[in-house]
Amino acid sequence: MNKKPEILSAKEVAKTRIFRVEELQLKFANGEHRTYERLKAGGSGAVLIVAINEKNELLLIREYSAGIDAYELALPKGLIDKNEAALDAANRELKEEVGFGARDLVELKKITLAPGYLSHKMSIVLARDLYVEKLEGDEPEPIEVVPMPFDDIDAIVARDDFTEARSIAALYLARHFLSQQ
Structure with missing residues (x-):
């Protein structure tokens, strides 16, 4: 099983009334770096x-x-x-x-x-x-x-x-x- 990537940083890059877009800087176990974006949930699910x-x-x-x-x-x-x-x-x-x-x-x-x-x-x-x-x-x-x-x-x-x-x-x-x- 692969080791989870390390999150080097996470910052909010956009926000609306109901959505937040977060940018993640990731470092994978093999040394590769990538930028991912995700819609970040608020609240409790x-x-x-x-x-x-x-x-x-x-x-x-x-x-x-x-x-x-x-x-x-x-x-x-x-x-x-x-x-x-x-x-x-x-x-x-x-x-x-x-x-x-x-x-x-x-x-x-x-x-x-x-x-x-x-x-x-x-x-x-x-x-x-x-x-x-x-x-x-x-x-x-x-x-x-x-x-x-x-x-x-x-x-x-x-x-x-x-x-x-x-x-x-x-x-x-x-x-x-x-x-x-």
């Missing part, structure tokens, strides 16, 4: 929730996605607040975006998005034994909740309006986890 109700329906949301200028189906998600545990953040986001809390929460896996360029990490959480509870969220418009049969994962993934890779990965992780029970 994020959660993505696979919520399944008592009818074995997956609770998806439809919301505007500025990156592709379209309304997309996806799983509920959000940032983990400072000093908040991932499972607590998942339950809070579920209440804000879907109008349900969960009595049974399981962290399935922590994933990265594009680890060569992004430092962001996200916890995939399975939520079951749901109960009605709505918290006020920070979305600019009401989020549409779209229940779909959990057993139809392959059909959901095939939809033209369900393209987010994190949501696709989360569905397959949840299906695998549940098949082992």
Whole structure:
């Protein structure tokens, strides 16, 4: 296994309201020097929730996605607040975006998005034994909740309006986890 490169320096080279670009000066074990850039995550990470109700329906949301200028189906998600545990953040986001809390929460896996360029990490959480509870969220418009049969994962993934890779990965992780029970 290769030895991790030494970070000789790290400096912020650009900043927006939500993004920070960091430049890294690296020295590899073989003596090579390189400059890398990455989007540096702030905060404590994020959660993505696979919520399944008592009818074995997956609770998806439809919301505007500025990156592709379209309304997309996806799983509920959000940032983990400072000093908040991932499972607590998942339950809070579920209440804000879907109008349900969960009595049974399981962290399935922590994933990265594009680890060569992004430092962001996200916890995939399975939520079951749901109960009605709505918290006020920070979305600019009401989020549409779209229940779909959990057993139809392959059909959901095939939809033209369900393209987010994190949501696709989360569905397959949840299906695998549940098949082992």
